[in-house]
Amino acid sequence: MATGTDPDVLLEVRGLHTRFRTDGGEIPAVDGVDLTIRSGRTLCVVGESGCGKSVTARSILQLVEPPGRVTGGQVLLHAGGSSGAAAAPPSAEPLDLAALDPKGRDIRRVRGRDVSMIFQEPMASLSLVHRVGNQIGEAIRVHNPVSKKEARRITVRLLGQVGIPNPERLVDVYPFQLSGGMRQRVMIAMALSCEPRLLIADEPTTALDVTTQAQILDLLAGLQRDHGMAIMFITHDMGVVAEIADDVAVMYLGKVVERGSVDDVFHAPKHPYTRALLESVPRMGGPRRDRLPAIRGSVPDPADRPSGCVFRDRCDSFMPGLCDTVEPPTVETGGSQVRCLLYGGAEQAPTAPRAGAADRADPDPRPRKEAADVDAD
Numbered sequence: 001m002a003t004g005t006d007p008d009v010l011l012e013v014r015g016l017h018t019r020f021r022t023d024g025g026e027i028p029a030v031d032g033v034d035l036t037i038r039s040g041r042t043l044c045v046v047g048e049s050g051c052g053k054s055v056t057a058r059s060i061l062q063l064v065e066p067p068g069r070v071t072g073g074q075v076l077l078h079a080g081g082s083s084g085a086a087a088a089p090p091s092a093e094p095l096d097l098a099a100l101d102p103k104g105r106d107i108r109r110v111r112g113r114d115v116s117m118i119f120q121e122p123m124a125s126l127s128l129v130h131r132v133g134n135q136i137g138e139a140i141r142v143h144n145p146v147s148k149k150e151a152r153r154i155t156v157r158l159l160g161q162v163g164i165p166n167p168e169r170l171v172d173v174y175p176f177q178l179s180g181g182m183r184q185r186v187m188i189a190m191a192l193s194c195e196p197r198l199l200i201a202d203e204p205t206t207a208l209d210v211t212t213q214a215q216i217l218d219l220l221a222g223l224q225r226d227h228g229m230a231i232m233f234i235t236h237d238m239g240v241v242a243e244i245a246d247d248v249a250v251m252y253l254g255k256v257v258e259r260g261s262v263d264d265v266f267h268a269p270k271h272p273y274t275r276a277l278l279e280s281v282p283r284m285g286g287p288r289r290d291r292l293p294a295i296r297g298s299v300p301d302p303a304d305r306p307s308g309c310v311f312r313d314r315c316d317s318f319m320p321g322l323c324d325t326v327e328p329p330t331v332e333t334g335g336s337q338v339r340c341l342l343y344g345g346a347e348q349a350p351t352a353p354r355a356g357a358a359d360r361a362d363p364d365p366r367p368r369k370e371a372a373d374v375d376a377d
C-alpha cells in the first residue's frame with residue numbers, strides 16, 4: 001500500500017520479523033508482517049490463537065522478551081495525529097521504532113506518550129505493591145508537567161470513565177484488592193492517561209462482561225472522535241470487529257494473509273482463510289444452521305511451517321505443485337491486499353506456470369469445512 005504521501009498514516013509496519021530462539025530451533029513468530037495504521041481509525045487484527053498477533057503488537061513497541069527478538073523490518077512512526085505536532089513537525093522523517101534500542105530512552109519516550117498498549121494479561125503492566133492511583137498518576141507525570149494533585153484529579157476522572165465505581169475511594173486500593181475485570185479497567189485507564197496517538201489494545205475486553213465491554217468500546221470511540229487517536233485492536237470477536245473496525249488485518253502463522261477496509265474484507269473476503277473465519281461465526285440474518293462450520297485441522301507449529309503457502313494444508317482451493325512450492329506474494333485485488341496464489345504470484349512456480357490460476361478464484365474458492373460445535377477460533 002503506497003503510504004508515503006498519505007498524511008493520515010500514523011504507523012507503518014514493513015516486513016517485520018520476530019523470532020524466538022528455543023532448544024528446538026528458531027521460531028519465526030512474526031514472519032514479514034506489513035500493516036498500516038491511520039490517525040483517527042481503528043485497525044482490527046484477527047486470526048486464530050498462536051498466529052502472532054500479540055508478538056506483532058509487542059514487537060511494534062520493542063517489548064518482546066528474550067529469547068524473542070525483532071530480527072528485521074521497519075516500524076515507522078510518522079508525525080501528526082492528536083499530539084503529534086508536539087512530537088515532530090509534519091515534514092519530519094518518520095521514526096523507525098524497530099531501529100531503536102529496546103531499553104533506550106527514545107523508545108521509552110514513545111511508549112506511553114505516542115503509543116500506549118493494553119496487554120492481554122492485565123497484570124503485565126500493573127505493580128502489585130503500589131496503589132492504583134499512584135501508578136496511573138506516575139504515568140501521567142512522566143509525560144506531563146502536572147502537580148501530584150492534578151495527576152490524582154485526572155486519575156479519578158479516568159477511573160470513572162472506564163467504569164470503576166466510586167473512583168475517589170478505589171484510587172487508593174492496590175491491584176490485588178480488585179477483581180480481574182476491575183484490573184483490566186485500571187490498565188485501560190493507565191494506557192489512556194497520556195492521550196496516546198496510537199493505542200494498541202490486545203484483547204482488552206475479553207475478560208469483561210458485555211455491558212462493561214460496550215462501555216469501554218464507547219469510551220475508545222469517544223477518545224478517537226475527540227483526539228483523533230488511532231487504535232490497533234486485537235480480538236477474536238468478529239462482532240466487535242464489525243462494530244469498531246475501519247480496517248482489518250487477518251493473520252495466519254505469523255503473516256498477514258489479507259488486509260483492507262472492513263467493508264472489503266468482511267463483505268468480499270478473498271483469502272480462503274478469511275472466508276473460513278467469517279463462516280465459522282454466527283451471523284444475524286444468515287442461514288439457520290444447527291452447527292457452525294469450523295476450519296478443519298489446526299494452525300501448524302510455527303517451528304515446522306509448511307513450504308509454499310502456510311494455509312495450504314487446511315485449504316480446499318489447494319493447487320498441487322503451486323501452493324506447496326510458491327510462497328504467495330502480497331497482491332492487490334478488489335481493494336484488499338491478499339497473499340493467495342488464486343489472485344496472483346503463481347507464475348513464480350518452478351514447474352510450468354498455470355496462467356489460469358487466477359481464474360480459479362471464480363466463482364467461489366471456499367475452503368471445505370467440517371461441521372463442529374466450535375467458536376470462531
Ligand SMILES: Nc1ncnc2c1ncn2[C@@H]1O[C@H](COP(=O)(O)OP(=O)(O)OP(=O)(O)O)[C@@H](O)[C@H]1O
Binds near residue numbers: 022027068120302
Ligand atoms: N516466549 C516464547 N517463546 C517461544 N515462542 C513463543 C513465545 N511467545 C510466543 N511464541 C511463539 O509465537 C507464536 C505467536 O504467539 P502470539 O502470542 O503472538 O499469538 P496470538 O496470535 O496472540 O495468540 P492468542 O490469540 O492465543 O493470544 C506462538 O505460537 C509461539 O510459537
Ligand SMILES: [Mg+2]
Binds near residue numbers: 053054055120202
Ligand atoms: Mg495474543
